Amino acid sequence: AQTVTQSQPEMSVQEAETVTLSCTYDTSESDYYLFWYKQPPSRQMILVIRQEAYKQQNATENRFSVNFQKAAKSFSLKISDSQLGDAAMYFCAYHSNSGYALNFGKGTSLLVTP
Amino acid sequence: NAGVMQNPRHLVRRRGQEARLRCSPMKGHSHVYWYRQLPEEGLKFMVYLQKENIIDESGMPKERFSAEFPKEGPSILRIQQVVRGDSAAYFCASSPPDRDQPQHFGDGTRLSIL
Numbered sequence: 470a471q472t473v474t475q476s477q478p479e480m481s482v483q484e485a486e487t488v489t490l491s492c493t494y495d496t497s498e499s500d501y502y503l504f505w506y507k508q509p510p511s512r513q514m515i516l517v518i519r520q521e522a523y524k525q526q527n528a529t530e531n532r533f534s535v536n537f538q539k540a541a542k543s544f545s546l547k548i549s550d551s552q553l554g555d556a557a558m559y560f561c562a563y564h565s566n567s568g569y570a571l572n573f574g575k576g577t578s579l580l581v582t583p
Numbered sequence: 584n585a586g587v588m589q590n591p592r593h594l595v596r597r598r599g600q601e602a603r604l605r606c607s608p609m610k611g612h613s614h615v616y617w618y619r620q621l622p623e624e625g626l627k628f629m630v631y632l633q634k635e636n637i638i639d640e641s642g643m644p645k646e647r648f649s650a651e652f653p654k655e656g657p658s659i660l661r662i663q664q665v666v667r668g669d670s671a672a673y674f675c676a677s678s679p680p681d682r683d684q685p686q687h688f689g690d691g692t693r694l695s696i697l
Contacts (some may be wrong), residue, residue: 473625504685506688509620511690512598512672512690512693513688513690513691514626514691515688516688519685521683524610525643557633560625562625568679569614569631570616570628570639570641570642571616571626571676571686573625575623575624575625
């Protein structure tokens with residue numbers, strides 16, 4: 470079974486600064502997808518960014534980028550120029566190319582201070 | 584385009600009653616997934632459906648829970664004889680048939696059991 474581990478229950482960052490959220494996963498598959506979802510206090514689940522394992526280039530979406538280390542099974546999220554609206558729970562998730570069920574980590578609560 | 588629509592947003596039931604949660608996928612999406620989020624936890628996969636077919640229900644509790652996605656109308660997650668432990672947020676996601684397309688989530692239904 471695949472497991473996703475987020476080792477930071479809480480993180481804090483000052484507005485305009487950069488923060489990195491960690492995620493590791495365990496799998497024996499070679500082809501899979503990785504995601505970061507954001508859950509603000511409104512409880513919506515919002516897709517932030519995704520990465521295909523067969524692509525070596527790290528995905529980027531505006532201020533959000535990932536550091537994907539396939540050999541280390543690591544998938545961290547970097548948020549640049551943090552904004553107050555970035556405050557939320559962030560969940561790392563995985564699904565294999567042969568599957569469809571998303572496996573989620575327990576989440577990291579991000580606090581953004583003025 | 585309307586996103587994934589879930590209703591109701593909040594549902595309160597007494598122990599022993601039935602709960603019915605509805606999910607209309609995004610236009611063009613034929614795959615539906617249900618996840619459950621317990622307090623302070625990440626989302627856990629419950630079931631994956633296509634029109635008129637249950638593809639994978641490995642995450643569903645063996646008793647009292649059922650799901651359907653009829654040819655016409657929304658997907659329904661049904662919980663019979665609810666107990667306090669069923670209190671959670673239930674999220675529906677949908678995706679097109681392409682496996683490499685991400686799942687898009689609804690806003691969830693928060694189920695509270697009195």
